[in-house]
Amino acid sequence: MDKGTNATEVLEGRAYRLQHPWVGIVNRSQADINKNVDMIVARRKEREYFETSPDYGHLAGKMGSEYLAKLLSQHLELVIRQRIPSIISMINKTIDELNAELDRIGRPVAADGGAQLYMILELCRAFDRVFKEHLDGGRPGGDRIYGVFDHQLPAALKKLPFDRHLSLKNVQKVVTEADGYQPHLIAPEQGYRRLIDGSITYFKGPAEASVDAVMFLLVLL
Template sequence: MIAARRRERDYFQSSPEYSHLAHRMGSEHLGKMLSKHLETVIKSRIPGLQSLINKTIIELEGELTKLGKPIAADAGGKLYTTMEICRAFDQNFKEHLDGVRAGGEKIYGVFDNQLPAALKRLQFDKHLSIENVRKLITEADGYQPHLIAPEQGYRRLIESCLVTIRGPAEAAVDGVHAILKGIVQKAIAETTELKQYPTLRVEVGNAAFESLERMREESKRATLQLVDMECGYLTVEFFRKLPQDVEKGGNPTHSLFDRYNDSYLRRVGMY
């Protein structure tokens, strides 16, 4: 091979037709030129090859994610896997409630907007109208009926107003319950580990909804108990102070609707 290249080089150098191009002739020069061209082509194709490789890696990783991690064969391993998946779901649910993920802030809207708006729609002016108050006082039989302020009449007046809060209170519980159900569905969808186990995903959802349903019933009972407690909490002293409040600067000419504003409702314990 070396001798052949030497003869080839001598031929081009001694030939009058190629002597001026001898440095660019021969298989050795051709090999160098082809190597440079191949190097240029390879360099130009490297970014595309890298992109193709990265894309393939991402696709394969996506397929592996869909297939999930290897399933443990023993009972202990399966239990550990189940607990880890439930812990991931619990973390996602907690992040929604804590505000890390969207959705939990809607619960504030129930108490900041829905409940106050429902309380304002209650017809307190009907229950506290002059005619109704006069009727209740006239029909009441207190411990000392000859007094101007019979206790039983006041209590009936209090109960007739506070009992109407039961509806908005129950609606607030239902509103929070609906929001929590939506958060559970979001947390399940965001728990990628559950995608590998459809049956477990269904069971986790059913368990969460059953728990929320049970807590809704318990919350309703506790809420209604609080309303009932408020019915017995307000005393006659509150109503005895109302005329004094008017004398100290209140305006009795205001309509009943204006008088029962937010500050008034807070004073009587309805907020």
């Protein structure tokens, strides 16, 4: 500001009113900068200027760089306090989104064996709970899962060649082969085991197909 200029009306807010009060400061002059006057000395001269000024002495308590810094700090603190709820809300929303993403792609697997076992059991419990909700009608698609066991699996089982596998001719052949060169009065257990194992093998295809069908439905659901 040029010498002889009086800014009292501006600083008092009468000439132009601001949302926040005017704060006058006295910066170092070019001569002070050339003389390497440090900021501590400059702030002391600033205080002395306002305290001894006949025009601004009554405003000395609300003038100067130190008061401006204090005012700005208070304003910044107020703004931060006002923004904290929205910042917390944004952080919580981000955390929820990240947790949802982790649930979708899978969380990190712990290196400890006990922790891994616990995680596996938790996943099994979660799967069991969701699967039961589908079957009980709490979630959609339960009727389609029932359809696999009520229609697809029975239809596949009816097509299995049990009539040929358990025919008298085949049973006699399997038992004879298990009996060996020395026939027994009672057919040996090995023959029956072969018949049972062969029958169970036939179940494998339809059972795996049913599991795949249910898994496909669960993925869609």
